[in-house]
Amino acid sequence: MSAAVRHPVLAEVTARLVERSRATRSAYLDRVRGAAVRGPARGRLACANLAHAFAAAEGGAKTELARGQKPNLAVVTSYNDMLSAHQPYGAYPPVLKDAVIRAGGLAQVAGGVPAMCDGITQGRDGMQLSLYSRDVIAMSTAIALSHDMFDATLLLGVCDKIVPGLLIGALSFGHLPTVFVPAGPMASGLPNGEKARVRQAYAEGKAGRDELLEAEAASYHSRGTCTFYGTANSNQLLMEVMGLHLPGSSFVNPDQSLREALTREAAAVAVRRAADGAPGIGEMVDEKVVLNACVALLASGGSTNHTLHLVAIARAAGILLTWDDLADLSAVVPLLARVYPNGAADVNHFHAAGGIGFLVRTLLDAGLLHEDVETIVGPGLRRYLDEPVLADGTLTWRPGPATSLDLDVLRPVTAPFSPDGGVKVVRGPLGTGVVKTSAVAPEHRRVSAPARVFDDQHDFLEAFAAGELDGHDLVAVIRYQGPAANGMPELHKLTPALGVLQDRGQRVAIVTDGRMSGASGKVPAAIHLTPEAALGGPLSRVRDGDLVTLDADAGVLTVAADLAHRPPSGAPPADGTWAGTGRELFAAFRASVGPADEGASVFPAPARTPEVSLVRS
Template structure:
């Protein structure tokens, strides 16, 4: 038996602080979960008319078994649509899952669907202003799907950006149910991401036309499956696996690989075994505890993952009554080494990472360094060491899958390294603070010589104004810190500003010192230009960014964790304004006015949902009034 190494003292200290900080809210959440679990499967308490509605469309033996109420019934909640490559494979999943559930002794129904939008499609468009809000819509959609109380466990089908965090937040509101996530895998490698980025910069400079740009983009994003760069979608998959909510080694198996189908069937069988009828372990709400949340934080930092998860992990944690903060991430980042180089942090794509040893090796080396909690619950049992294994197909007519030890060494040290020989000694995400506010910087893709920028501010209240200034040559030959403000969650939904990346990259490549400071997002594909993003408090709520003016000297030091300005902001009046009224309408934006009015700050997850104890307090105050 492998002896567990000692836990790193910083991880131990952060865990202690987080647990103490979250005592009241976590207790309130678990009390709610345990009360629901004690009542047993809800289907057994439905009145006859309710139950009849719940299986009216079923046929034959399925209808009979649903009426008897003996076998576990699983909810399938899917993000399927056939426009988006990552979600298109899910169209074939329900019958496969239902068959596997029946073979395992259960039943399954498609309980509902959730929206899945693509930031790649909406990038730079008005629709992007609904992107972050869609996470909470997905959470509510998941809750609606499960609200029929027909179910004993949940199979959740989602991959990208806001979809996985939304599904998890929604499932945590039904935390008394077991839950298993079913990934669909990345597309095969196409045009290298570095070449795609090169063509984008050439297009930004006017050196190639739209035809050449579209050809490069189509060669990169070319088939079903997740995009192959290491953005939010693939960060989602890695985090769900390290949190023990995927099957080990299942995240990055391509859609057409026969192993993908076998893993999908096994996920269904595992979900059946985790129901109360089979008594195979704790449900979701008990599983996702402080240790699991911090394991996700460590994995994000060690892999150089998406900065969007500085929002999503905070929101997910709060849905489970856990008060994660950016300070926790900052403390961990100081000791968690960077172990992966996957585009935009390197030349490799996610398929190369998987082939080099992938999540199994990453988990192994972090466990051996004492940087992950091993004593956690997973969907395959107690202990994270199982996630150092890799799946293989079984021979025989029925197929199936088994697991073997994963690689003990990286097969490509240019892509994946052990904790004893990292790419850098600290993680890929830094928290920066100063008179302008608090933000985060993804340092893993930024060269050391570009992490300190001190330059005059150029202030823009709209990303299109920046792009126009770039196109007009107004930014040529000068050092600058581009301040893009009124982009926070309460202003316009906190859209990704990734459309700015090629132009900023052009300026940097010309030898100019450039950085960006914004209360918006830059995306999981944030690249080589230093970017202080998610700055809070945001300009629309009176944050200091609203008082910054052209020419103010701003110093962004990502390594030191500082964001300074040489100006007395205290005696200035704000300038500019967030969009309002008719300027924030169209493309469905007017339907989300209530979200703008209630959304929380970035460092609290940019969510419209209160934490469990706060929700109870709010409800009690409303009853009293």
């Protein structure tokens, strides 16, 4: 099928993003192109340097590394065996090395990056390190690639901050061809609706801890990514739509034979791209690719965390993406998927219904995605309509479904679940934030009620347990949770309690400068509010009883109070009071992190002119 006419809003947002980013993108590409060299990168190393780099290599690999004729691939892995999503990666290095050798290259595990789980750290002090870990992962990736030994990169990561961090780090070595290698979701377990029911019953004291643990263990039950559509699976969908995964590879389960075949092919593709002099990841991830990711996020009802991560990723490539760009796209991109917490299905059901291939097909046909982009399998996004299969043990691709196989889970643009996207930007005298509307019923998207102000999520939970929030409408204001205050922790532990209040007939909402989660649920939540309270934002001046109105559909967040003449109240913990769980090590991050709408990153904004090299005489 020929390319569809590009939607006028996508065309307009693309044009202004290109113009806004002209200087920063040009400066970035100058650096990328200046780093590119002909022939294997290690050819520049002196003999002593090179000897260090292959001292541990065995057999023929040492000889080949010394000859410097074959491309050498860096494997950067987030493996650990505690987290289900990353446990499969323990077996990947020998498989990848074998596949690389068979394809005519060499491979070394260049380094590892930390991988923490927001699901484990919810409500704990460790959650205050979560967002910062993205930038630590980016720096760890850069360190792994810093040895000038590599001609391409294989990145192994799945979950929340890991994939954005790997991508940001890889973009700092943007001259290298790069392939992401997914591990796949676990098989479906306890239905998500039942899990949510037990969680809410526990919050009300109607279920015990044993029943809660049994439900959670039946849901998160084996190796692989958690099956709800949170940040981890949003990562996988976005990497595929950005052309950084093999087509159809994101949601193949870890224990399927197809999974290993795809892993081997990812290695072979990376070797071919290195040998053929294909564009590096910095050239690939351009304005069109970034906006394709935004559209896919909106159409699938993906994680609100990506309103931070996509901005940070774009900036790492010299592209100045803004929340306004997302808001304008959200107005015309329809919601096409219902995957928990936006529906009853999980990602395995989504994949079976047609998955990413069908989503890309219907968006391309509507002119809502850029087709003319580079991918790891060549130019053109229509390559991602195909799905992988094993035919007599041989990996091949066939045309994917032209229609959805389950309209309760996945729909075409012509018959969407909602005419607009799953993420909205809200503004007003309290600042600017985002709302994930895809899981919120239309009748709950506007709440006007007195504020109940808390400076700590645990204080809210104590008030809920004491019955102080019963019987009246309220907007819970949870402040001093921004990136500069305490690392912007997710506040997902509040969801069951808020859900209980809403189910009792109360009108409830949450407004916070913190995060909720990729699993944000049915209660309207204005999150990532900026300017944050710790930096003097208006949230620091809100008091109990102020009438707050959140209207997600209208994009409005207001307060019926004159905040300008009030002094701030409350405060985040002073740095001197941080103790334990590593938080004291991140004082420099708290002091230097940028605002949420700029990606909440510790890295400086892209230079608008090329950096000047200072050389001592």
